[in-house]
Amino acid sequence: MKHGRKVPKLQRDAAHRKALLANLVCALVEHRRIRTTLAKAKAVRPLAEKMVTLGKRGDLHARRTAIAELRQTGSVKKLFEEIAPASKERQGGYTRIIKLGQRRSDSAPMAFIEWVDAYVPAAAAPAAEEAEAEVVTAEAPAEEAPKKKRSTKKAAEAAAE
Template sequence: MKHGINQRKLGRMPAHRIALLRNLVSALLHHETIKTTLPKAKEAARMAEKIITLGKKGTNPSRSKAMAYLMPPHNSPSPIASSSSSSSSLLEAENDDEHFVPPKSLLPKLFDELSLRYAERPGGYTRIHKFGRRQGDNAPHAIVTLVDGPRDLKFEMLAREVGKSSLDLLEQKGGKLEEVGEGWEGLKPRTRLQVEKVLKYKSEGERREFKVKAKEFADYIQAEESAYGGVRSPNVSPDTPAYRRPGMNTPKTGRLLHAGERLSGVSTHTTGLGLARGALARTPRGRQNVDKSPRFWGQARLPEGVSAEVV
């Protein structure tokens, strides 16, 4: 009979392992996106599912269990409040976006916001994205996110995939992206299945947002092609196979781009790696209203109050 195989040991003693998982689960519920190693991600996602289930129950025993598991301790003040000697320094720390202020309690978010968000979902509140390997020990990295949240990576990346795949359908039928029905005709079976899974528990407003994101990315691909069409030198051979010939999703002039490659002047946030990094980063102080839309070659962001005619 085998014992002690219900969870990974993670190379730690029981007390250290329990404290690690408590910290990871609390960080996941607070930030809704964390990056860690793959074994830790799987264990943290498993425990987060149980904690969210306690939040959906909403009973006093479930509240007591959640209070005993989540960190920081809910009866103690914030670490910044206990270490700050003056109210001015505390106010400055709270207004600084680069300074992390931990919440005093995660119970309001768990029993109010998350319980309402997942009221109709029977399970599967977390999603794990593999994120390469860590430099140094080559440990596998992963990103754990809460589904249907504001930082859901799959919602954004799948919308871009739908926008890119819809260009082929538009080229064949000559229609508009708004005319593509809710069945998502023209998509690959696997992509259509993923769209149905992502939008299964979404509201009508979120479904419209998904289609808007897909259309914006489709427009971006077309604008990028027209903007860079004359910059790249044409070297497409006439012996190129049919599936490699220029079309809606491939450049009409110049060489074919490889996976992960970007053109000069194109922001890295358009790639999957840049998207994941941007979701994990915090906005620096004073840059909340900065226009982050991508710029094409030859364009630049002008300072506030300076017009193009002056430059």
């Protein structure tokens, strides 16, 4: 019988597994998308979704619970200020797992785990628009300038005579 077999053990003891999952959630918060094995991605999904649920609550107790679980205050701050507000309308299913195939070295199945609601930090949004405007203005003069002919040996000799 398979009673009590719901926790994916990942061939680690409890403390190592808990630290691994906390670090994976922190990496997911930091980078918005991480590449890991399929088993680890499936194991980290419930913890990541619980953290977003805590972030949506947003109260002091939820923040302290998240800090106790993840042990990184910077990641918890980013979770509560950027990721959770982006998923405010969603009732669940905050992450998605994309299968990538097998790893070359040991044929372990690999996957991306990422947030469904891709968020853009408020400070980065205007910077992206300004960068886009700079690209447009930089391209306009380049199109108007006449193109120079490539010099060849014959053209150089004719110009020298």
